[in-house]
Amino acid sequence: MSQHHQRLFRRSALGLALGLCFSAGVQAQTNTAGAVAGRATAGDTITIENAATGFSRTITVGGDGSYRLSQIPIGQYTVTRKGADGATSTRTANVSVGTASSVDFVTAGGDAQTLDTVTVIGTGAVNPIDITSVESTTILTAQQIAKIPVARDATSVALLAPGTVRGDAAFGNLASFGGSSVAENQYYVNGFNITNSFQNLNFAQIPFEAVAEQQIKTGGYGAEFGRSLGGVINMITKRGTNDFHAGGNVFYEPESLNEKTKNVYQENGVLRQDNSKDSTWNAVASVWASGALVKDKLFAYGLVQYGRTSTDTWLSVVNSTNTSAVAKNPNWLLKMDWNISDNHLLELTAFSDKTKTDTDVFRNTVGKLDRTTFLGTNFTETGGENYVLKYTGYLTDTFTLSALLGHGEFSRSQHLRTANGVDVRYGGDLNNPASGCPIIIDARPAYRRALNGTRVSSCNITGGAIARQDSGDERDQYRIDAEWQLGDHLLRFGYDVDNFKSTAGTSIEGGRAWRYATNNGPDKLPNTGDEFDVVREQITNQGATVEVKQRAFYVQDSWNITDNFIAYIGGRWDSFENLNGQGATYVKIDNQFGPRLGFSWDVFGDSTFKVFGNAGRYALPLTATVAIRGASASLFSRENFNFTGFDPVTGAPTGLTSRNDFIFINGEFGSPKNAETIASKNLDPMYQDEYILGFQKTLSDHFTLGMRGIFRDLKAAIDDTCDYTAVLDAIAEKDPGLTPNLPNSGFPYCRLFNPGEDSVFVTDVEGDGTLRSYTIPGARLSPKAKRTYSAVEFFFDANWDKFFMQGSYTYAKSKGNTEGGVKSDIGQADTGTTQDFDYPELTVDSYGYLPNDRRHSLKLFGNYQITDEWSVGGNLLVQSGRPKNCLGVLEVAPGVFHPYGSSFFRCNGVPTPRGTEGRLPWTRNVDLNVAYKPAFAKGLQFKIDVFNVFNNQEVTAVNEQVEDPSTGARVEIANLPLSFQAPRSVRFMVQYDF
Incomplete structure (x- = not known):
């Protein structure tokens, strides 16, 4: 494919936005696949085919002239439009994980395009423009990673993306995304969560030779990704084709x-x-x-x-x-x-x-x-x-x-x-x-x-x-x-x-x-x-x-x-x-x-x-x-x-x-x-x-x-507080007649709380099995x-x-x-x-x-x-x-x-x-x-x-x-x-x- 064609219709998955935790709607494909979307004449049929796997799908263009084929396995596709008059035109699209490859057969104003073939995303492009996405994303293919002098592990590749820094050596080989700690990331392989949730300081290490694409989400990622305040590393493995x-x-x-x-x-x-x-x-x-x-x-x-x-x-x-x-x-x-x-x-x-x-x-x-x-x-x-x-x-x-x-x-x-x-x-x-x-x-x-x-x-x-x-x-x-x-x-x-x-x-x-x-x-x-x-x-x-x-x-x-x-x-x-x-x-x-x-x-x-x-x-x-x-x-x-x-x-x-x-x-x-x-x-x-x-x-x-x-x-x-005197003070104020028996299994020294917020602690004051509730003002325990x-x-x-x-x-x-x-x-x-x-x-x-x-x-x-x-x-x-x-x-x-x-x-x-x-x-x-x-x-x-x-x-x-x-x-x-x-x-x- 020519680089001249690669430049056309580039789309970038660089999701950026303004709000509380991500932009929810733009990424319409799953975390294991991509999509092909674009414009054509209403009533046209659009067919995508992957010659390497035989995968094929055909849909009809909607009344507004737009079409979308979602959850498409990554790879290179031939996209064919067939009009009501039987005329056809063809484009080529490389589909990457989590992005939509845009293939238009008419312009936004409805004029037909004359090019017979247009390549949507070139294999050399690292961050092509994807107008359907608001995510902050970097995608690297196995071919690109092989050409860069970088260690062969998911963290080292993630550190190539903007907004990532290497975490403290005390926690191993982990990255910090956007100022978060290294314990606040999530990791996926083919849609499966491989984060080790024991401490969130480890994840399954698949053989790196088997990685086809790695997607690094540093912000604004989709609602299907959660349980993370840092970033997401999403890996797609290689797969077989008709060719041995x-x-x-x-x-x-x-x-x-x-x-x-x-x-x-x-x-x-x-x-x-x-x-x-x-x-x-x-x-x-x-x-x-x-x-x-x-x-x-x-x-x-x-x-x-x-x-x-x-x-x-x-x-x-x-x-x-x-x-x-x-x-x-x-x-x-x-x-x-x-x-x-x-x-x-x-x-x-x-x-x-x-x-x-x-x-x-x-x-x-x-x-x-x-x-x-x-x-x-x-x-x-x-x-x-x-x-x-x-x-x-x-x-x-x-x-x-x-x-x-x-x-x-x-x-x-x-x-x-x-x-x-x-x-x-x-x-x-x-x-x-x-x-x-x-x-x-x-x-x-x-x-x-x-x-x-x-x-x-x-x-x-x-x-x-x-x-x-x-x-x-x-x-x-x-x-x-x-x-x-x-x-x-x-x-x-x-x-x-x-x-x-x-x-x-x-x-x-x-x-x-x-x-x-x-x-x-x-x-x-x-x-x-x-x-x-x-x-x-x-x-x-x-x-x-x-x-x-x-x-x-x-x-x-x-x-x-x-x-x-x-x-x-x-x-x-x-x-x-x-x-x-x-x-x-x-x-x-x-x-x-x-x-x-x-x-x-x-x-x-x-x-x-x-x-x-x-x-x-x-x-x-x-x-x-x-x-x-x-x-x-x-x-x-x-x-x-x-x-x-x-x-x-x-x-x-x-x-x-x-x-x-x-x-x-x-x-x-x-x-x-x-x-x-x-x-x-x-x-x-x-x-x-x-x-x-x-x-x-x-x-x-x-x-x-x-x-x-x-x-x-x-x-x-969420953290813990070990200042049990705050609970003792609350007991003395609310129940002055009680004699705290410290320690016991119902009166632990350290308790989980939201720092700076009022906390409601239940405790067994006298060690007799009777639980009582006490509200501790947030300022008594810690600042926010x-x-x-x-x-x-x-x-x-x-x-x-x-x-x-x-x-x-x-x-x-x-x-x-x-x-x-x-x-x-x-x-x-x-x-x-x-x-x-x-x-x-x-x-x-x-x-x-x-x-x-x-x-x-x-x-x-x-x-x-x-x-x-x-x-x-x-x-x-x-x-x-x-x-x-x-x-x-x-x-x-x-x-x-x-x-x-x-x-x-x-x-x-x-x-x-x-x-x-x-x-x-x-x-x-x-x-x-x-x-x-x-x-x-x-x-x-x-x-x-x-x-x-x-x-x-x-x-x-x-x-x-x-x-x-x-x-x-x-x-x-x-x-x-x-x-x-x-x-x-x-x-x-x-x-x-x-």
Whole structure:
């Protein structure tokens, strides 16, 4: 197809609008398909055909001269108009996911066009203009992704889109969309939700070679997409055709060409972490085949992939262990498509993303890079199998129905094996903690350690808690979507059910942690002869099977008020129900309404200049992880002991005598919690309003430019408050005759609420089973949760015969007193229950620029085909650094500090408001590649990608907790770098397909 034709009728899915949470009506196709729409003469017949699959549909043009064929599988189509006189004309259209390809046979004024063939969307176009959409969307095909030097995963591709930034390294490889936290996105494959709703910090990783298109929705997305305040990543897999294809490739990143990560130094210049011996290499091999099992009827695409990553990590200076890990990914994917008839389609998607990682742990001499005693192996497993069945029926020319049924499983299991072959496990029973060697912490002053020897364990493997062996998740999803064209109105409505069950829990390895400390005696002064050592035992066990039940109904109308102006109105009603480990409901929210408004104006009526806007409201449910500890039975105890000795192997104390101060912390004494007392009875979901306004203009045959303004405003958040004194005050005022019995299962320390809003808490005051209700004013608990995001995005798409490029510049501000689901300030991944609002003191001076505030972002990527054999690609990212904080202690009395330690926006006793400690440095990253396709061997290809060509390694996160929780003194690891830009690496590829 010619590039001259590609430029005509370009349509762009760049949805921007002005309202509360999306524009509801414009996108009239599902999240797995596209559409073909346009104008012709009333009474004409329009036929679309895909020669590769035999798929064909024919409809009659309506009385207003418009036509639309919806829910069309992605691919290239021939579009044929047949008039009443028998004359025909033909166009060609490339249909992409979530967009409408416009094919007009007459102009807006009704004049017939003379071109015999017009290509609607060229395969090189990244963001073509779609006048029927108000979404902010970027679509990349497998062919485009292959030409760009980019990591082969969904997040890395999503980071090419305007308005996205990489999230904190503490949460893995995730993106922040439009100022939201990384825990507020949704992920789909072929219409099936693959988001891991346990924490919303993971999603199923399909073999990336199997991705045909990836759609990145950064705002204004359709009502069929919900449960997200951030963005949506929507992937469509490859499928079989009438032509047989097969092939394979190998990607290899050798250790010898990977640069080392910088060493880490303290503020005083002392080496803290030596990375000079760290090493890693990665290889992934894939083979695939596709074709027709029955021509024009039954098709299959299958892929098998095996990946292996080996990583050696040496953490000397302060660490007593180092590790050698091997991760293995034996993954597969199968896609089956059955064209039952021209009007009925059935498809099956099945895939596995299991990953098994074996991490060998060795003793390390503190301060040296050595590897001594082998301690054991940490075995972890993630991922699982997913199966999705989808039906599409074109029941009439104007009515289409689809239905989806899917089941997914995800493992999070873990167990250990000691050097002598003993298995260490946790089964989830609170009264039977994890086996193995306990954690040993020696917090005594240096002079005491020198006098009596350092207490260490020579057999503890992880130094932390381990997950129960049966940890994992299951998802069952059902949805039905319908589309009905009624004259100038395109109605779309649907219903979906998404039920998620999680089994989870942790226990300290060895069942307990022993912390050695020094009691300074009656005078409280160290080293005066009266000090003595004590040891504290801490036990924390948790485990439960919990559920999140979600359902939603949506309806929307796209109304062609004129030939070139579309108005959208719609809504989504979300219901959420969270169940604890006893199967009792602790949060239930019914029919949360999300209104949707929008418009798209084809200014000149020729699809070259679009003005669009939308307004919408989005809601986010609670994740399943909230219930594991907060709403289910858990055990957290501490007790101090005198001791006479310690085990030289395990480090555990011997000759114990209790100091009679046993205590359960936070009311976690191993008994089930009363579900009625966990959350405020008037709890609203976390929801956000969004407003977008923008335009996109074709400036020449090869160049389009766009701009959009975005404003997001968090209206309500869900978090927990642990200030139980507010409840005590309410009891004293309302029921002064009662004697609170604290703690008990009906009087938990921490409760879910909407920060800043009045809360209605139910509590068992005296521990006698009688529940009473108390209303706590919002101002008594915390200020209102605030988060706003405002941005202006400029973006362009350039496309010539041998060259394409896309670029964007975003100027953005993200301000508030909460990041959202997680807390990057301290790397806290407790989605929905961060420490932001636990106590009012934590909220003082917490308003300011948030961690995902990247003021400036410049992105450019593209490819140039030098000859038929050689091509080069590039990817540039320049971004300003995130704001820094100074977090310190709060002295509540002379020499007494708040138990939350170094978590307050104050240092040296002086307020340090959020984001006022400067910013981290700008990052600049250049990736390049070169590909060679030898003419003498058709189907053979070689490619080299070089990431971070100039090996820039700026700091991307630091330790912002700068004061000692016990003394308030500045700690030696203040502002210690926690992550850097990934160092330079090289990836080789060889591929052959036929």
